[in-house]
C-alpha cells in the first residue's frame with residue numbers, strides 16, 4: 001500500500017512538533033518497500049508514524065493510502081508496534097493468538113500460525129509464560145509476532161530493536177526482510193541504528209526539529225552534505 | 239477495666255450460642271452490602287472505564303467530582319436518600335423508607351463513586367495503552383471492552399473489595415434510611431451503635447468481632463484468588 005503525506009502539521013498546545021510543509025511537503029512511502037525514519041530525539045519521528053498509522057490526527061494536512069483517505073478497511077490492514085509494547089496480561093501464546101481470535105479464525109489455523117511464529121522468533125520455550133514477565137528482547141519479539149500474526153499489509157515499527165541483544169535483533173531483521181520479500185509487506189521503521197537502516201531499508205527519511213531534511217535512498221543520504229545529517233551519521237556510524 | 243474483659247468473654251459466648259437474632263442481623267448486613275456492591279459494580283465499572291479511556295472536555299471536573307463523592311460522609315448520603323424516599327418526597331408513594339431496599343439504595347449511592355473512581359483512575363492511565371494496542375491489532379468496539387475488563391480485572395477486584403468494605407462498615411446511611419428496626423432493618427453496625435448507647439458492651443464487642451472477621455475473610459478470599467494473581471503479572 002502506497003502511503004503519501006501532504007503538508008502534515010502537528011501542533012501540541014501552540015508548539016509545532018511536526019511541520020512537513022517545506023521542500024518535502026509530499027512524502028511517499030512506497031508499497032512493498034522497507035522505509036526507515038531516522039533523526040535525533042524529539043525530531044517528530046514517532047509523531048509522524050502515529051499520524052500515518054491513524055492513531056493520532058494531524059492538525060493540518062492529509063495522509064493518503066493508495067490515493068484514498070483513511071477508512072476502517074485500510075486501518076484494519078495496518079498495525080503498529082513499539083520498543084515498549086503493551087502486552088496483555090495473559091500468556092505469550094495467547095498474546096500472539098489474540099488478533100486471530102478476534103477475527104474468529106479456526107482453532108487449528110490459529111494453532112498452526114502461532115506455533116510457526118513462536119519458532120521463527122525462538123520463543124517457543126516461553127509460550128506459556130505470562131507476557132507481563134518477559135525480558136526486553138522477549139517482549140519485543142512477542143509483540144512483533146503478535147503484530148504479524150494476522151498478516152497485515154502495512155507494518156509500522158517504532159524502534160523495534162532498541163535495547164535488545166544482537167541475536168534478537170538478527171531474528172527480528174530476518175523476519176522483517178522475509179515478510180517484505182515473500183508477502184510484499186510494506187514496512188515503515190523508526191530506528192536509531194544507522195547500520196540497521198542500511199541493512200534493511202531501501203529508502204530513508206531524515207527528520208530534524210519537526211522538518212524533513214532528506215528523503216531518498218540510503219546511498220544518497222550518505223552522500224548528502226547537510227551539517228545536521230553529517231553530524232548524525234558520524235555519531236551513529238557504528 | 240473489668241467490663242472490657244467481661245465483654246470479650248460474653249462476646250465469645252454469644253457468638254458460639256448461634257443466637258438466631260444475631261444470625262439474622264449478620265445475614266441482612268451481608269445481603270444489603272453485597273447487593274449494593276453488585277449494583278455499584280454494574281454502574282461504576284462500565285462508566286469508570288468509559289470515562290477513563292475517552293478524552294473529553296471537562297474530564298478534570300468529572301474526576302474532581304468523583305473523588306469528592308468517594309469520600310462523602312455516609313450520613314449525608316443517608317439524609318439525601320431519605321429526602322427522596324420519605325413519605326412526602328418525590329418517591330414517597332413507593333413506601334421504601336425504613337426497608338432493606340432503602341438501605342440498598344443508600345449504600346449503592348455510597349459505593350458507586352468508590353468503585354467508579356478506582357476504575358476510572360486506572361482506565362485513564364493503563365487503559366489508554368490497552369485501547370490503542372487493541373485497535374492496532376484489529377479489535378472492534380466490543381472486543382476492546384472485553385479486553386479492557388480482562389486487563390483491568392485486578393483493579394476492578396480492588397474496587398469491589400474497597401466498595402464492599404465501605405458498605406459493610408458504614409452506619410450513618412443505613413441508620414437514617416433503615417431505622418434499625420428489630421428483625422427487619424437492623425444490621426451489624428446499627429446493632430453495635432444501639433447496644434453501645436445502652437451500655438451493653440459485651441454484645442457490641444461480640445458483633446464487632448463478627449464484623450471484623452467477615453471483613454477479614456472477604457478481603458483474604460479476594461486477595462488470595464484475584465489480586466494475588468494480578469500482582470504476579472506486574473513487572
Ligand SMILES: Nc1ncnc2c1ncn2[C@@H]1O[C@H](COP(=O)(O)OP(=O)(O)O)[C@@H](O)[C@H]1O
Pocket residue numbers: 012017039040041042043044045046047048
Ligand atoms: N502528547 C504530546 N503532547 C505534547 N508534546 C508532545 C506530545 N507527544 C510528543 N510531543 C513532543 O513532540 C516532539 C516530538 O516528539 P516525538 O515525535 O516523540 O519525537 P521522536 O520520536 O523523534 O523522538 C517532542 O518535543 C515531544 O516532547
Ligand SMILES: [Mg+2]
Pocket residue numbers: 045046047158
Ligand atoms: Mg520516538
